[in-house]
Amino acid sequence: MGRRERKKAATRQALADAALRLFLDRGFDQVSVRDVAEAADVSTTTVFKHFPSKEALLFDQDSDREAALIAVVRDRPEGMSIPRALREHTLRTHSAGTGDPGMARFVELTESTPALREYGRRMWMRHEAALAAAIAEATGAPEDDPGCAALAHFALETVSFARGRADARQAIEAAFALLEHGWSAAGQ
Amino acid sequence: MGRRERKKAATRQALADAALRLFLDRGFDQVSVRDVAEAADVSTTTVFKHFPSKEALLFDQDSDREAALIAVVRDRPEGMSIPRALREHTLRTHSAGTGDPGMARFVELTESTPALREYGRRMWMRHEAALAAAIAEATGAPEDDPGCAALAHFALETVSFARGRADARQAIEAAFALLEHGWSAAGQ
DNA sequence: TAAAAAAGTGCAACGACTTAACTTTTTCAT
DNA sequence: ATGAAAAAGTTAAGTCGTTGCACTTTTTTA
Numbered sequence: 001m002g003r004r005e006r007k008k009a010a011t012r013q014a015l016a017d018a019a020l021r022l023f024l025d026r027g028f029d030q031v032s033v034r035d036v037a038e039a040a041d042v043s044t045t046t047v048f049k050h051f052p053s054k055e056a057l058l059f060d061q062d063s064d065r066e067a068a069l070i071a072v073v074r075d076r077p078e079g080m081s082i083p084r085a086l087r088e089h090t091l092r093t094h095s096a097g098t099g100d101p102g103m104a105r106f107v108e109l110t111e112s113t114p115a116l117r118e119y120g121r122r123m124w125m126r127h128e129a130a131l132a133a134a135i136a137e138a139t140g141a142p143e144d145d146p147g148c149a150a151l152a153h154f155a156l157e158t159v160s161f162a163r164g165r166a167d168a169r170q171a172i173e174a175a176f177a178l179l180e181h182g183w184s185a186a187g188q
Numbered sequence: 189m190g191r192r193e194r195k196k197a198a199t200r201q202a203l204a205d206a207a208l209r210l211f212l213d214r215g216f217d218q219v220s221v222r223d224v225a226e227a228a229d230v231s232t233t234t235v236f237k238h239f240p241s242k243e244a245l246l247f248d249q250d251s252d253r254e255a256a257l258i259a260v261v262r263d264r265p266e267g268m269s270i271p272r273a274l275r276e277h278t279l280r281t282h283s284a285g286t287g288d289p290g291m292a293r294f295v296e297l298t299e300s301t302p303a304l305r306e307y308g309r310r311m312w313m314r315h316e317a318a319l320a321a322a323i324a325e326a327t328g329a330p331e332d333d334p335g336c337a338a339l340a341h342f343a344l345e346t347v348s349f350a351r352g353r354a355d356a357r358q359a360i361e362a363a364f365a366l367l368e369h370g371w372s373a374a375g376q
Numbered sequence: 377t378a379a380a381a382a383a384g385t386g387c388a389a390c391g392a393c394t395t396a397a398c399t400t401t402t403t404c405a406t
Numbered sequence: 407a408t409g410a411a412a413a414a415g416t417t418a419a420g421t422c423g424t425t426g427c428a429c430t431t432t433t434t435t436a
Contacts (some may be wrong), residue, residue, distance in 0.1 A: 003401095004401080004402050004403075004414080007402090007414085007415070011414090032390090032391060033392065034391085042415075043402075043415070043417070045375045045393090045415080046394090046396085046414080046416075048393065053392070054391095054392065056394090058345050081371065081372065082371065083372075118306070118310075137289075141248075141427080144354075146355075146358050146362035146372060149256075149353070149359070149362075150349060150359070150363040151361050151366060153345070153349045154342050154366070157342070160393080161341045165334070165337070165387085167334075169333050170334050171338070173344075174334035174335045175334075175336075177335070177342075178335060178339060178367065178370070179367075179370065180371055180372055181338055181370040181372055181373075182366070182369040182370030182373060183367055183368055183370075184269065184271075184368055184369055185369075185370060186335060190432095190433080191432090191433095192384090195384090196383085196384080197426085199384090220422060222422065222423095230385075230425090231386045231387085232386085232423090232424090233384095233405095234386080234388085236424065237383085237384070237385080241423080258433065279436080299428090328431080366420090
């Protein structure tokens with residue numbers, strides 16, 4: 001990797017680091033893009049050369065989450081249903097207290113700021129098409145089968161649904177129970 | 189109703205009318221709030237005294253849709269399941285070509301503009317709590333039962349899911365089939 | 377009927393984001 | 407090596423959504 005790309009990656013990292021520090025410190029709305037730029041010692045226009053929006057400064061890691069989702073569907077243990085595999089994965093990654101100390105503050109920041117909540121949801125739902133394709137392939141259904149797409153959409157939506165509810169774990173379990181067995185099985 | 193309230197309602201209506209006309213004419217992003225204000229012959233500040241945001245200029249009718257949702261659940265015919273009743277209602281109101289000529293242009297505008305799509309979804313999902321409560325009451329479940337809340341969330345989400353798919357009707361039917369009978373019944 | 381409360385309006389400003397012109401640095405073909 | 411193309415950064419100016427403050431008008435109340 002040449003010096004040019006290294007420098008570019010360096011300033012990008014410096015921006016992301018400064019943004020995370022400032023946002024955690026003062027809150028998202030109390031920090032301007034100029035503040036972030038100044039903390040990283042670049043001009044404000046440079047910020048937007050690296051990130052498409054202020055929100056994007058916080059969501060820098062995104063590529064491996066989609067791969068993990070697809071792997072969960074394809075490499076699930078023999079005999080385990082797809083909704084169940086997705087439920088386990090969702091509980092594992094989106095439930096409270098994963099042990100990571102910094103992660104808890106990050107989650108609290110994103111959930112308490114409307115703009116970040118919305119942006120995070122949009123980023124998360126972008127994986128819908130890839131997940132739907134993985135489900136379709138795992139079941140032998142056609143590539144764009146609506147049933148598989150619906151399962152993908154709803155499975156991803158469970159994390160938005162759980163957000164704001166008192167008991168997140170219980171909410172996720174109830175949502176996946178509905179997806180697995182249907183309303184006719186449990187409800188009246 | 190006093191003169192003051194009449195004038196207030198008049199300028200509000202003038203703003204909504206001007207906004208609709210301009211947005212349909214030029215597109216949402218090609219019209220500034222200043223343009224709308226000028227067309228209604230008020231200052232831009234006045235616009236935000238009447239509407240909380242630029243997007244809100246388009247979404248002025250909202251109160252009766254929640255009532256309709258709740259009525260669908262409570263007054264459904266004997267023996268009809270709740271998901272089925274919601275499916276019929278969704279197909280009736282959110283499927284293409286309801287006959288209204290101006291409505292089609294409105295729908296096309298909102299679906300082709302990201303900001304409007306997002307805003308419309310948020311407005312629509314605000315009914316989640318009320319719908320969940322109606323479902324809980326209809327089934328005798330506790331007020332904040334997670335299963336009922338999940339059904340409410342997913343049922344409302346079907347319209348976002350159908351958006352952008354080639355066949356909206358098929359998408360809605362597939363989504364409600366999943367909610368009614370579960371993945372274990374249909375998909376392998 | 378005077379005074380206080382409330383509501384409508386506009387000017388100026390802030391923050392996110394864009395565009396355009398220009399400088400500096402890195403790359404790469406010669 | 408060297409000179410030109412390409413890319414990263416800076417500055418400056420501007421657009422657009424949105425808000426705070428000051429001012430006027432209308433309505434209510436003492």
